[in-house]
Amino acid sequence: xxxxxxxxxxxxxxxxxxxxxxxxxxxxxxxxxxxxxxxxxxxxxxxxxxxxxxxxxxxxxxxxxxxxxxxxxxxxxxxxxxxxxxxxxxxxxxxxxxxxxxxxxxxxxxxxxxxxxxxxxxxxxxxxxxxxxxxxxxxxxxxxxxxxxxxxxxxxxxxxxxxxxxxxxxxxxxxxxxxxxxxxxxxxxxxxxxxxxxxxxxxxxxxxxxxxxxxxxxxxxxxxxxxxxxxxxxxxxxxxxxxxxxxxxxxxxxxxxxxxxxxxxxxxxxxxxxxxxxxxxxxxxxxxxxxxxxxxxxxxxxxxxxxxxx
Ligand code: GDP
Numbered sequence: 284x285x286x287x288x289x290x291x292x293x294x295x296x297x298x299x300x301x302x303x304x305x306x307x308x309x310x311x312x313x314x315x316x317x318x319x320x321x322x323x324x325x326x327x328x329x330x331x332x333x334x335x336x337x338x339x340x341x342x343x344x345x346x347x348x349x350x351x352x353x354x355x356x357x358x359x360x361x362x363x364x365x366x367x368x369x370x371x372x373x374x375x376x377x378x379x380x381x382x383x384x385x386x387x388x389x390x391x392x393x394x395x396x397x398x399x400x401x402x403x404x405x406x407x408x409x410x411x412x413x414x415x416x417x418x419x420x421x422x423x424x425x426x427x428x429x430x431x432x433x434x435x436x437x438x439x440x441x442x443x444x445x446x447x448x449x450x451x452x453x454x455x456x457x458x459x460x461x462x463x464x465x466x467x468x469x470x471x472x473x474x475x476x477x478x479x480x481x482x483x484x485x486x487x488x489x490x491x492x493x494x495x496x497x498x499x500x501x502x503x504x505x506x507x508x509x510x511x512x513x514x515x516x517x518x519x520x521x522x523x524x525x526x527x528x529x530x531x532x533x534x535x536x537x538x539x540x541x542x543x544x545x546x547x548x549x550x551x552x553x554x555x556x557x558x559x560x561x562x563x564x565x566x567x568x569x570x571x572x573x574x575x576x577x578x579x580x581x582x583x584x585x586x587x588x589x590x591x592x593x
Contacts, residue, residue: 284309285591286466286502289476290483291318291330292347292517293509295337297476297587300580302338302407304588311411311466313493315478316393317422317451317486320434322370323361325380326387329434330483331397332379334412339404347517350375369439392417394460413466415487416457422482423450424523433482442519446526449481454489467496472591475506475544477572479515480536481523497543503591505546507583508533511573512552534559541565546590548572548583 285308287298298312318329329348336342336350343351353373362368372380379400386396393414401412422433426444436444467473478484488494497504510533515521521531529535537547537560547565549556550572560567568590574580 284311284466284470285472285474285588286310286470287312287474287476288478288484288487289313289330289334290315290478291333294330294476294478294483295334295342295347296574296580297474297507297584298334299337299340299577300574300582300584301474301588302410303577303581304585305409307409309409309411311413311462311470313413313415313463313466313487315483315486316414316416317420317454317482318433319419319421320370320432322372323366325372325377325384327370327372327380328383328393328397328414331393331400331412331414332376335397335400335404335406338406338410338412341404349373367439370434371438392460394462411462413463414460415463415493416490417460418453418457420451420453420457420486422486423452424526425449437519442522446519446522449485449523449527451486451489454486457490459490459492463490464492464496467493467500467502470500470502472588473497473500473502473504474587474591475504475540477507477509479509479518479520479523480539481520481527484540494542500543503545504540504543505548505568505587505590506536506540506544507548507572507587508536508550508553510536510553511550516573532556534563537563537565537567548587548590 315330333348343349353375357374358368424436425448428444524531533549534556541563544565548568554569557567
């Protein structure tokens with residue numbers, strides 16, 4: 284079994300490639316839930332949904348999130364009541380959040396709900412998706428303009444406020460979701476997807492016992508850097524890394540994962556970082572990591588699978 288740890292778009296693109304080259308081998312994805320938020324009473328789990336939409340080929344690939352061809356009638360109708368509409372929820376996407384909220388009210392856990400969503404979206408049978416925890420946690424950003432939920436910082440404020448820190452509300456109480464630790468223990472190989480190290484992988488590593496399980500396991504662990512040419516392709520990874528006092532580089536990300544990491548895949552544009560990564564005791568692997576289409580995502584995934592075997 285292969286296990287992957289990931290957040291949103293970068294992870295989902297890679298996982299789509301992996302799902303197409305992994306054949307029958309089991310793949311379990313442990314997904315960040317720190318980005319979760321409640322809007323209009325609906326519980327939204329952006330990273331879980333992005334992974335499900337990519338793996339079921341329902342995603343809007345241009346945007347990287349949401350459902351392709353979706354409309355926004357409901358959101359516009361809500362504006363009539365004076366409600367804020369900065370979080371762009373499409374009509375079909377909204378159905379996912381209504382279903383999630385309905386099941387939560389019936390007493391189902393996030394893991395149980397995710398399992399139902401995976402089935403409903405007819406994702407390949409050999410793929411399982413696990414939220415990192417069943418407890419509600421939320422990533423907040425400390426900025427010069429005050430503390431705000433990560434989604435407010437990202438979407439409503441378009442990453443403008445200067446970042447001073449990051450914290451995950453409720454993480455001290457968060458236990459790993461069922462099967463998370465066992466899955467890590469049983470994996471033959473583990474991939475840390477090209478995801479934001481601060482707000483996607485960071486929260487996963489803060490859930491009690493997950494980092495320890497990664498350190499303990501005999502499985503080979505490989506990370507793919509989300510930086511290309513020393514910068515994120517999209518999103519706030521650079522702003523957040525800088526904000527918490529880190530250098531923005533794949534070397535720094537390798538350093539964050541050094542307690543458990545065997546190999547770090549970096550982009551050709553960052554080949555010059557190889558020596559620094561090697562000096563951390565981590566093997567650098569230089570490839571073209573830009574997954575601009577399914578074929579390129581498959582080729583990155585194939586290379587990573589080979590690296591897990593050799
Ligand atoms: P975000 O920072 O909130 O968008 O969090 P995500 O965990 O969704 O991570 C987005 C990261 O994925 C960004 O840092 C991107 O640079 C990275 N990413 C997206 N597409 C690719 C890709 O094709 N290759 C690589 N190496 N990274 C990617």
